Amino acid sequence: MPRTKPTLKLGVYGSFDINPEQAVTSFFESKQQDELYFKKPLWDVPREGLQHEAIENEREFLEMSSQQEIFKRKAAIQKKINERRIEDMHHTQEKLREKFIDTNSFLKECSNKLERTDGEIAKELAKQKIYKEEIEVFEKDKKKLAAFELKFKEVVKDFEIYVDVFSEVIENSDYESFDDLTMNIDSLLSTQIEISEREQQLVKGIEHVRQTMIDSTAKAAQRIIELNDELAELESHYNQARTETLKWENTLATAKDFIAENEKQTITLVDSIQHLYHLLTTRNDEKVKLKKFDVGGQLDYIRDEIEILEDIIKRAHHKMEKEGQSMLGEGSNRFQNNVDKGSDLSD
Incomplete structure (x- = not known):
């Protein structure tokens, strides 16, 4: 903090008596000069020693303590100020909260009122639109009625001349009044209407019959087309079956030819077997016991005879081998060949 009453005199050094502010300025100026400079006073020369450090530390401690006390007082004052500010802030917050709640409630109420108002406005606009449409319809009907009134007046004017005619008709006829005449006319008109309705019914019936005939003709044509298909x-299918039949007929003809050929061979073979059977029975002086078509029995008989002949030949060979002679000659070879053929047939 600035001094309110600064020291004006430092003492007399030589013949000079200088104020502190002027002395400092003169001191720094004298450092830059070679002449006219002040000699440093003894108190301005730093001294060494523990007592000086202790004094300096004590001075700093006192300064720090004084500053600490000042800061404590300031902190206490600031604490009170802050507490008061916090209380004011809480109070302000409560007020703002209440105002916010009131404002929010007011806004919600306004929103609900706005929605209700919009709904009522929409309803009123719809009603207004309906009323406008009805008014337009009424205006059109009014114009039509006005035009009809004009036309009706013209028609009345046109038919006024017939009033006298109807009066003369009533006077010269059996009708007592105009109502009787109109009733008779109404009956005639109703009869005409009934006749026209009956005519329309007959026309509808004829049209129905015509439509039925057309439908029947169309169905018949469709059925004919289906039958043609x-x-x-x-x-x-018939052509395919006929082609297949011709194919099978050719196959059957080939099979018949093959069967006929095989039948010929079979008949020839049966005749050969029967002939051989007759030869063997004749050689053995036996009667023919088996019929022609008993091929199995004939073959059995031929096989038995061939086995007997083979046995005889074997014995003859065995005997001739013992005697050192041979029975193989032209006749015996022919006989043996016939026997071999007979054995093949029996197999």
Whole structure:
């Protein structure tokens, strides 16, 4: 903090008596000069020693203590100020909260009122639109009625001349009044209407019969087309079946020829077997006991005879081998060949 009463005199050094502010300025100026400089006073020369450090530390401690006390007082004052500010802030917060709640409630109420108002406005606009449409319809009806009134007046004017005619008719006829005449006319008109309705019914009946005939004709034509399609399909199946039949007929003809050829061979073979059977029975002086078509029995008989002949030949060979002679000659070879053929047939 600035001094309110600064020291004006430092003492007399030589013949000079200088104020502190002027002395400091003169001191720094004298450092830059070679002449006219002040000699440093003894108290301005730093001294060394522990007592000086202790004094300096004590001075700093006192300064720090004084500053600490000052800061404590300031902190206490600031604490009170802050507490008061916090209380004011809480109070302000409560007020703002209440105002916010009131404002929010007011806004919600305004929003609800706005929604209700919009709904009522929409309803009123819809009603207004309906009323406008009805008014337009009424205006159109009014114009139509006005035009009809004009036309009706013209028609009345046109038919006024017939009033006298009807009066003369009533006077010269059996009708007592105009109402009787109109009733008779109404009956005639109703009869005409009934006749026209009956005519329309007859026309409708004729049209229905005509439509029925057209439908029946269309159905018959459709059925004929379907039958033609079925006939074409049957013809195609018939042609396929005929082709297949011709194919099988050719196959059967080939089979018949093959069967006939085999039958010829079979008959020839049966005749050969029967002939051999007759030869063997004749050689053995036996009667023919088996019939022609008993081929199995004949073959059994031929096989038995061939086995007997083979046994005889074997014995003859065995005997001739013992005697050192041979029975193989032209006749015996021919006989043996015939026997071999007979054995093949029996097999």
